[in-house]
Amino acid sequence: MKGRKNIGWGFLFLGVFMAIGFFLGYMHDLAPGKEQWLAQYAAGTHFEIRIAHAHGALFGIINIATGFALLKLPIPAAQARWISWLALAGLLMPLGVVLHALFGVLPVLVFLGGAAMIVATLWTSWAAFRLPPSAASTAA
Numbered sequence: 025m026k027g028r029k030n031i032g033w034g035f036l037f038l039g040v041f042m043a044i045g046f047f048l049g050y051m052h053d054l055a056p057g058k059e060q061w062l063a064q065y066a067a068g069t070h071f072e073i074r075i076a077h078a079h080g081a082l083f084g085i086i087n088i089a090t091g092f093a094l095l096k097l098p099i100p101a102a103q104a105r106w107i108s109w110l111a112l113a114g115l116l117m118p119l120g121v122v123l124h125a126l127f128g129v130l131p132v133l134v135f136l137g138g139a140a141m142i143v144a145t146l147w148t149s150w151a152a153f154r155l156p157p158s159a160a161s162t163a164a
């Protein structure tokens with residue numbers, strides 16, 4: 025049953041990275057010393073946490089969509105396994121942004137995760153186009 029993990033991890037990432045939005049809101053409007061935070065809008069910790077917030081939520085949603093596609097469409101099992109793992113690996117991208125922002129970790133995970141997510145989405149597109157038109161009606 026390929027796709028279950030993508031849906032579970034996807035919703036987890038969506039929830040956690042949406043929650044970071046409240047931290048961003050606090051820092052933007054309420055925190056003492058918010059002027060210094062606002063000055064980092066385009067570079068620095070503020071910029072990076074915002075990038076993590078947006079990509080963590082988005083990549084979570086992409087995993088949810090990928091999970092449903094894999095559960096519903098008769099994509100061959102070997103391909104489905106690759107797509108599933110690549111989409112999960114994509115979640116390393118927002119994690120890498122957080123690790124870079126908080127601990128100065130080199131952004132290797134950002135590039136690896138981003139590349140994995142691009143391959144996963146293009147592969148899903150290709151696999152869907154290759155299905156016979158009748159597959160869509162039987163998948164419902």
Ligand code: HEM
Pocket residue numbers: 042043044045046048049050052070074077078081082
């Ligand atoms: C699907 C869920 C979400 C997505 C895809 C998303 C995406 C984004 C994006 C792309 C930005 C950057 C906007 C810009 O720089 O112009 C942003 C900023 C922001 N988001 Fe979200 N967001 C989501 C949910 C939330 C939630 C639930 C909150 C809760 C309050 C939130 C609070 C914020 C705040 C406060 C900012 C401004 C951050 C700053 O000052 O730099 N977001 N979001």
